Amino acid sequence: MAEEKTARLHLAGKDYDLAVLSPTAGPDVVDIRKLYSEADVFTYDPGFTSTASCDSTITYIDGDKGELWYRGYPIEQLASESHYLEVCYLLLYGELPNKDQLVDFETRITRHTMVHEQMHYFFRGFRRDSHPMATMVGVVGAMSAFYHDSIDINDPVQREIASIRLIAKVPTIAAMAYKYSLGQPFVYPRNELDYASNFLHMCFSVPAEPYHVDPALSRAMDRIFTLHADHEQNASTSTVRLAGSSGANPFACIAAGIACLWGPAHGGANQACLEMLREIGSVERIPEFLARAKDKNDPFRLMGFGHRVYKNFDPRAKVMKESADEVLDLLGVHNNPTLQVAKELERIALEDEYFVSKKLYPNVDFYSGIILEAMGFPTSMFTPIFALSRTVGWISQWKEMIADPQNKIGRPRQLYVGSPRRDYKPLDAR
Ligand code: SDX
Numbered sequence: 001m002a003e004e005k006t007a008r009l010h011l012a013g014k015d016y017d018l019a020v021l022s023p024t025a026g027p028d029v030v031d032i033r034k035l036y037s038e039a040d041v042f043t044y045d046p047g048f049t050s051t052a053s054c055d056s057t058i059t060y061i062d063g064d065k066g067e068l069w070y071r072g073y074p075i076e077q078l079a080s081e082s083h084y085l086e087v088c089y090l091l092l093y094g095e096l097p098n099k100d101q102l103v104d105f106e107t108r109i110t111r112h113t114m115v116h117e118q119m120h121y122f123f124r125g126f127r128r129d130s131h132p133m134a135t136m137v138g139v140v141g142a143m144s145a146f147y148h149d150s151i152d153i154n155d156p157v158q159r160e161i162a163s164i165r166l167i168a169k170v171p172t173i174a175a176m177a178y179k180y181s182l183g184q185p186f187v188y189p190r191n192e193l194d195y196a197s198n199f200l201h202m203c204f205s206v207p208a209e210p211y212h213v214d215p216a217l218s219r220a221m222d223r224i225f226t227l228h229a230d231h232e233q234n235a236s237t238s239t240v241r242l243a244g245s246s247g248a249n250p251f252a253c254i255a256a257g258i259a260c261l262w263g264p265a266h267g268g269a270n271q272a273c274l275e276m277l278r279e280i281g282s283v284e285r286i287p288e289f290l291a292r293a294k295d296k297n298d299p300f301r302l303m304g305f306g307h308r309v310y311k312n313f314d315p316r317a318k319v320m321k322e323s324a325d326e327v328l329d330l331l332g333v334h335n336n337p338t339l340q341v342a343k344e345l346e347r348i349a350l351e352d353e354y355f356v357s358k359k360l361y362p363n364v365d366f367y368s369g370i371i372l373e374a375m376g377f378p379t380s381m382f383t384p385i386f387a388l389s390r391t392v393g394w395i396s397q398w399k400e401m402i403a404d405p406q407n408k409i410g411r412p413r414q415l416y417v418g419s420p421r422r423d424y425k426p427l428d429a430r
Contacts, residue, residue: 011039025060042413049308053238054404058091058396059230066312066361070230071095079319084225084389085109085195088167091230091396106195112168113189113198115176116146123180132177132384133262139173140166141255151249153402162250163395170254170391171195174384175202181380196222199388204376217375220327224368227316228386230393232309236261240394241401245410250398257394258387264303267365267390270382273304274338274369282337283344290345294354304366305349311359320367327371339370 005020007030016039019031029052032043045051060069068075071090078087082096089097089105097105122139143165144151150162176186179202187202197213200221205211231237239260243253261267280289292300307314328336346362349355372382401407 009035009039011041014039023055026062036413042415044415047308048238053233053410054241054401056232056397056400057094058400059232059393061232061309063307063309063311066310066315068231068315075227075315076319079223079226082226083194084222084229087226087229088392091392092163092399108164109168109195110189110191112165113172113191115143115169115172119143119146119173120176120186123176126180128181128183130181132174132181132380133258133268133387135177135180136170136173136384136387137255137259137262139177140170140258141252143169144249144251147251151251153244153247153249156403159250159399159402163399166250166254166395167392170388171199172202174381174388175199177384178203178377178381194218194222196225200375203381214330216330217327220323220330220371221375223319223323224371224385225389227319227364227368228389230390230396233397234308235263235266236390237394237397240398242410244398244401245407247409250395253398254391254394257390261387261390262383267383267386269303269363269365270369270372270386271379273365274373274379274382276303277338277341277345277370280341280345283341286341286345286348290349290352290354294352302345302349302355302360304369305355305362306358306360307363310361310363313361314363316364317362317366320364320371321362324367324371324374328374331374333374336370336374338373342367342370 005022005028007018007020009016009018016035018035021029021031023029036042043051058071060072061067070078070087071094073082073090073096078090082090085106086097086102088109089102119139119142122142123135126135126138147162147165150158150165152158172189179186185207187205187207189198190201193201193213197215197218200213200218201211233241236257240253240257243256244250248256264272276289280286289300289302292298293302293305324339328334328339346366349360354360368386369379369382372385373379377385
């Protein structure tokens with residue numbers, strides 16, 4: 001029997017013994033669940049830098065070693081050996097599927113890729129120049145207005161159907177948002193295509209001519225989906241969990257996750273990073289932007305750099321960087337100025353004292369935009385692609401939370417620093 005570990009808090013002349021819980025991997029946690037009721041104090045951790053909000057079996061990150069595992073499997077192996085729908089199965093159910101399980105799962109996803117025909121009308125309400133993320137938040141949330149047979153969160157069968165529908169339909173909705181912004185007709189999914197090929201087909205084909213999906217591009221697209229599939233308790237996943245803790249239906253929870261992901265500090269960084277690289281424009285201007293990134297009085301940050309958890313290379317950025325070279329070569333895009341600026345910016349930053357001392361490395365968003373741009377996507381589609389990739393992570397974490405017997409509504413407290421109690425003053429006395 002392992003020795004039980006405790007932490008002792010000495011407060012106002014009293015000692016409180018707090019249990020220390022040990023993980024499979026990563027840091028121990030101090031269990032403070034009874035702290036308020038026993039010691040009448042809160043802990044204080046804005047941004048939750050030192051807080052474990054739950055226990056989970058899905059994804060593990062080691063920020064110092066630059067490691068990322070989905071259900072224990074390193075991301076590098078999954079990115080090179082597996083494919084996205086197999087990774088979806090792994091994240092959802094905890095184990096790699098056998099052949100029959102994989103075929104059944106892929107068939108179930110394929111058969112749910114179409115959306116209710118009336119959902120097409122939602123798009124008509126948006127301006128053509130709406131950001132696709134605005135459309136996705138609205139239309140994914142509106143799925144709860146259609147799929148009433150999969151919103152009872154207490155029914156595991158309905159939870160399963162909702163999960164399949166979201167993984168299957170969010171790419172269709174993302175592609176529809178893109179087509180709507182172009183003024184082109186929506187393209188229906190094709191059941192004979194694999195998941196990534198289907199998405200490329202729905203985005204880039206037009207009724208006027210046949211469209212051939214390049215298998216190498218489809219493979220690169222599939223790898224990008226895998227690299228973005230889940231990432232522990234990041235801001236958007238925590239948003240999905242918090243929304244789910246109130247009993248909100250899964251479509252509303254995923255819409256909340258999409259809204260949170262949109263921010264430039266989170267999933268919106270891939271768009272912001274490419275726009276930054278374009279603004280830098282040439283290797284000669286890199287020092288000017290590095291100086292701005294280091295200037296405390298300048299809100300400018302190096303987009304695609306830094307991470308709350310990774311204080312080493314983001315393992316996804318490494319895979320993405322290799323993929324960028326492959327995809328650009330495949331597309332015959334040599335000497336891409338944006339890629340040259342990105343590589344030189346990375347080289348200089350990683351030698352710069354400011355970035356070295358603050359352990360700032362390229363993250364998943366630093367190279368992804370270069371690949372997506374080369375594939376033909378506008379920057380406005382970068383975060384929608386991140387959102388559709390992360391839907392499986394969000395819904396896997398949501399399912400884990402709903403099934404957790406400890407699950408209760410999330411309700412953080414605060415350190416109140418406002419006015420002491422005071423009495424109302426009539427208008428003529430002010
Ligand atoms: C994602 O959490 C996840 O897992 C997210 C994600 C996922 O898969 O879900 O990985 C996806 O969101 C990746 C991150 C994408 N965001 C960006 O690339 C935007 C640029 N990066 C920064 O905004 C920033 O690095 C954050 C938001 C990502 C992290 O912010 P933190 O937690 O405040 O970073 P930190 O505490 O490590 O910062 C330490 C110092 C600070 O300076 P001091 O207060 O110590 O003086 O480094 C500075 C920061 O100001 N800093 C940067 C910087 N990032 C941090 N300075 C310049 N440029 C940057 N990019």
